[in-house]
Amino acid sequence: MKREISYLHAINEALDEALKEDPAVFLMGEDIGIYGGGFGATRGLERKYGRERVRSTPISESAITGVAVGAAMTGLRPVIELQFSDFITIAMDQLVNQAAKIHYMYDGKFSVPLVMRMAAGAGTGAAAQHSQSLENWMAHIPGLKVVQPATPSDAKGLLHAAIADNNPVIFYEHKLCYSMVEEVPAGKYVIPLGKAEVKASGTDVTVIATGVMVHRALAAAVQLRHQGISVEVVDPRTLVPLDEKTILNSVRKTKRVMIVTEAVKNSGFGAELAAIIAESEIGLTLLTPIKRLGGAFTPIPCAQELETKAIPQEGTIVTTIMEMFK
């Protein structure tokens, strides 16, 4: 029998399984107890595991992160929640100067097995300070791993991998994905970090999409099939480590590539992907120039008609791909 659950439920299930399996795992964050966290991902866990292991904190993102670093260095495996990924800026010193560097700076004497979970992205009218996609900042820092699951089953398997990892892992959950439902295996399973997935097979063009853009790319692929264009959709799933092989294999086959991220296009991760392809041996074999779609170079506005224009939509993906075949 198929068991379908939401992305949010899948995350809750992974946290539940990890808490059950390993006494060193504990959760920390603002309002993660009775309230269940900003979006409900930790609902019911405080009652099940107690307030020691499902630890509600004051509004102190820097301390939440830094305390997790110290706890991780001394034998625990903290999984922390920042309610909105925008708040990572407050925790930045503890993440970038401490968590990311401790293993290297002390030559392997300590490791920092912590997971920072956060709700990211636009599409909810939350405006400029609650809607950003800053994952590229994190991908730029040696020592951090960056995960961006798009589907419920990926979210669960990748979260298990993140918790088992001995490094700081930044785990971006997209707000618009929380309510998405699909079949998710019961019980613990692990999707290794650094494995991209071909979400739809095609032969004419590769679309590399991250986060909620995976779903928009898949919907665009269905539309384009009717126009006679066969689209392959590749989801890297983790930005660091990055599965370059799967990405290059797809582009080698289709010889056309479009990259779509929700994050602001300028200096974004899409540029990194484009450069990897351009620098590779297939760079000169492409039939059309590499195309990037990304967020507008503006803060995210609140009003829906403005917000929609700030972020790539299914329609923009379709039009852009069609232009590649003119």
Place this chain on the structure above:
Amino acid sequence: MTQTIQNKAKLDDQALIHLLEKMWSIRFFEETLERLYKEGEIYGTMHLSIGQEATAVGSASLLKETDWMTSTHRNHGHSLAKGTSMYAMFAEILGRRTGTSGGKGGSMHIADPSVGNLGSNGIVGGGFPIATGAALTAKMQKTDQVVICYSGDGATNEGSFHEALNLAAIWKLPIIYFIENNQYGMSSSIHEMTAIERLSERSLSYGMKGITIEGNHLLRVIDTTYDAIQHVKSGQGPVLIEALTYRHRGHSKSDSGLYRSVEETKAWQDKRDPITQTETLFLARGLLTNDVLLERKQALKTQVEKVAERAKQDPRPETAALFTHVYAE
């Protein structure tokens, strides 16, 4: 076992003499670094704690090896007092493969988990949350460990100080925040950068016990730290200690000392030096004779210099080390 000088930790004469020797060895370690720096042997900068030896020795020496500490850019005294190998520290600061971090850390990033040294930090205030996290582990795993988090006066104006102390207080964590108020954050007098007289007053706003002491009195540091350890171990929550002291040298190697008077520095050096004060006390109370003191001191100095020479002979890191330990397995 003779205990001539009363102290709460019940340290006998031999134990106290040993602490004086630790203070000497920290002083000689840093004086040797100064010489090596002048000779062009050290790449990068360093921050010396000369003049602050009593705060490090009087507190870290009361910890067990399994207790944790975190320190700052000015960590040499704390690291040595906690038991970190002097040889490995020389090697680290000289950029040698045999250093505490294989040469990757340098003076500001000394760590040794085998003696409870959780690492010194180059970001001012960076250690507050990390030390608090170690105390959380101790509490959650019910290990009876204590954590000492060292910082300077300037760090108490960082946001991380406020966030971490508040958290430690509400969770009653076994941690001592030990502030060495050496009067200056780089060139800025603490009196110009805060509007309160005593930094320990800040503990009140967290519902935490706080105390200000004369940090250059070894026995005062011992007694205060001893009380603080008992307090945090009994589950009553963290303690904030402000120890008044003075750094004889500049902030780092770039400091030309324009912000304080020669007279001020000289007064602290001549009248309030922690080592001289301890020597005077021990001589007066008959723990040592002057001859023995001078003899031991000279022997220790020679020994420290030999350790530095040995580290100097060690190989530098291989290029491959650049890429190791970026990520943990």
